[in-house]
Amino acid sequence: MTVHNFYLFDRNGNCLFYNEWNRKKQAGISKEEEFKLMYGMLFSIRSFVSKMAPLDMKDGFLSFQTSKYHLHYYETPSGLKLVLNTDLSVSNARETLQHIYSNLYVELVVKNPSCSSTQTLDSELFSSRLDSFIRSLPFYSPRAA
Amino acid sequence: MSRQSNRTTDKKMSSELFTLTYGALVTQLCKDYENDEEVNKQLDKMGYNIGVRLIEDFLARSTIGRCQDFRETADIIAKVAFKMYLGITPSVTNWSPAGDEFSLILENNPLADFVELPDNHNTLIYSNLLSGVLRGALEMVQMAVDVKFVQDTLRGDNVTEIRMKFIKRIEENLPAGEE
Numbered sequence: 514m515t516v517h518n519f520y521l522f523d524r525n526g527n528c529l530f531y532n533e534w535n536r537k538k539q540a541g542i543s544k545e546e547e548f549k550l551m552y553g554m555l556f557s558i559r560s561f562v563s564k565m566a567p568l569d570m571k572d573g574f575l576s577f578q579t580s581k582y583h584l585h586y587y588e589t590p591s592g593l594k595l596v597l598n599t600d601l602s603v604s605n606a607r608e609t610l611q612h613i614y615s616n617l618y619v620e621l622v623v624k625n626p627s628c629s630s631t632q633t634l635d636s637e638l639f640s641s642r643l644d645s646f647i648r649s650l651p652f653y654s655p656r657a658a
Numbered sequence: 659m660s661r662q663s664n665r666t667t668d669k670k671m672s673s674e675l676f677t678l679t680y681g682a683l684v685t686q687l688c689k690d691y692e693n694d695e696e697v698n699k700q701l702d703k704m705g706y707n708i709g710v711r712l713i714e715d716f717l718a719r720s721t722i723g724r725c726q727d728f729r730e731t732a733d734i735i736a737k738v739a740f741k742m743y744l745g746i747t748p749s750v751t752n753w754s755p756a757g758d759e760f761s762l763i764l765e766n767n768p769l770a771d772f773v774e775l776p777d778n779h780n781t782l783i784y785s786n787l788l789s790g791v792l793r794g795a796l797e798m799v800q801m802a803v804d805v806k807f808v809q810d811t812l813r814g815d816n817v818t819e820i821r822m823k824f825i826k827r828i829e830e831n832l833p834a835g836e837e
Binding site: 524571589591611614615616619623624 | 711713714715717718719721722723724725798799800830
């Protein structure tokens with residue numbers, strides 16, 4: 514049970530925030546390239562999912578998993594994209610991501626007039642509150658992983 | 659969850675403080691700028707900046723998803739958003755045949771509670787901040803919309819009417835890569 518890392522993208526594909534907790538393998542490319550790669554993949558998955566779906570969807574793309582990890586995706590109607598990678602034991606992190614959006618991002622970033630919403634966040638408060646929130650999650654325990 | 663309980667008391671807070679603060683803002687703008695047009699423009703701009711932030715608060719609090727059409731948007735603006743932030747529920751009327759234009763009729767405008775416009779400000783759109791808020795908020799959910807006051811009780815009309823016109827859907831683009 515563990516949380517690997519977290520990405521926050523704005524509507525234009527800028528990575529506003531990134532943090533990792535228990536990531537054993539790095540991508541081997543610069544973080545900037547990694548963010549672009551990640552966003553590109555999400556963008557493609559979104560359009561893939563909407564084109565392939567045989568029925569009208571409400572929420573669209575939610576998550577995918579591989580043999581080793583689970584990627585959870587949450588997009589707000591305003592186009593903000595939150596991505597959380599966990600191990601396979603976490604089956605649903607939707608509420609967690611919604612909580613990060615409405616109780617951390619909106620409260621600490623949107624309501625902070627000195628935080629611009631299109632640049633990399635440099636809010637100490639947001640990153641420390643997010644960090645302690647992630648660490649308090651029931652499925653956060655890197656040692657057991 | 660102490661934050662939550664704070665919020666409910668916030669909501670019940672009298673809107674007078676807001677109304678008076680807004681009045682002070684307009685008064686100051688009228689002093690700073692020579693003509694009403696310029697004041698209207700500044701109010702709209704400030705409203706826009708508020709709207710692009712307010713939409714996030716609205717989405718987080720209401721957990722409303724994406725709207726399917728402009729009618730649904732109109733309903734949510736009138737019944738949920740105006741209710742949440744101003745405590746009023748304007749009526750939605752005067753749909754254009756194409757369904758891309760409608761009016762919000764405000765019986766009473768909370769921004770203009772204690773206001774009387776002097777004669778030398780007859781082109782001032784007193785509550786123009788609201789136009790900017792609506793425009794900014796909708797732009798963040800991919801809707802380009804034209805918003806303007808077509809009637810205003812402050813200028814002698816029977817009701818206050820905000821006309822909203824859908825212009826286009828803002829498409830989301832993949833950021834330009836090097837490849």
